[in-house]
Amino acid sequence: MRISKRLEAVASFVSNNEVVLDVGTDHGLLMIYLIKNKIIERGYASDLREGPLKSAQQNVELFGLNNKIQLLLSDGLNKMSDDVTTIIIAGMGGELISKILSNDLDKIKDKTLILQPNTQVPNLREFIMNNNLKIIDEEIIFEDGHYYEIMKVVKGQEKLSKEEIYFGPILLKKKSEIFIQKYESEYKKYINILTKLDDKHDTRKKKIIKHIKMIEVFL
Known part of the structure; x- marks a missing residue:
């Protein structure tokens, strides 16, 4: 089946x-x-x-x-x-x-x-x-x-660690092609969102920047 x-x-x-x-x-x-x-x-x-x-x-x-x-x-x-x-x-x-x-x-x-x-x-x-x-x-x-x-x-x-909670402790070690593909896609998505946010969305911008920096370290 x-x-x-x-x-x-x-x-x-x-x-x-x-x-x-x-x-x-x-x-x-x-x-x-x-x-x-x-x-x-x-x-x-x-x-x-x-x-x-x-x-x-x-x-x-x-x-x-x-x-x-x-x-x-x-x-x-x-x-x-x-x-x-x-x-x-x-x-x-x-x-x-x-x-x-x-x-x-x-x-x-x-x-x-x-x-x-x-x-x-x-x-x-x-x-x-x-x-x-x-x-x-x-x-x-x-x-x-x-x-x-x-x-x-x-x-x-x-x-x-906060990175292991976010990415997964075993997935971080394996870093498979699909894993990298996912976070490359998320990185581009967050960058795109960030360019469209103005200062009125300061809290959301800070959260997105945090995600971007975390992804940058592990890709």
């Missing part, structure tokens, strides 16, 4: 034979992909909305995986089973992912987290640092005009 490049990247972070919970599963395609490609044997797919969960149920039945994927109508980690070893939260804003995790910090201490925020990525990294969690891998991809960052997180402590 075919899934998006974004979901393929998320799937690549899953270790073999983990028991996975996919939070906000939508159509259930990620869980189906993981099982059909023999990355995992079974898992759980949850969503807080009945509509997407019904779509997921149809897809699970279509692929004959009723005995492999258990569907849960659940908000966040409320109904997570004790046997789950890896939690995936993908396609949400960084603040929402942080909120889901903060509501059940005691439940995630011994779990591997695979997180893919669509927005507010630095906010999520800061949350990770402040809650005895550690980023052990990151990747960045480009699909359909958007950049997506995926991170693998486990229990641990790390102190991130």
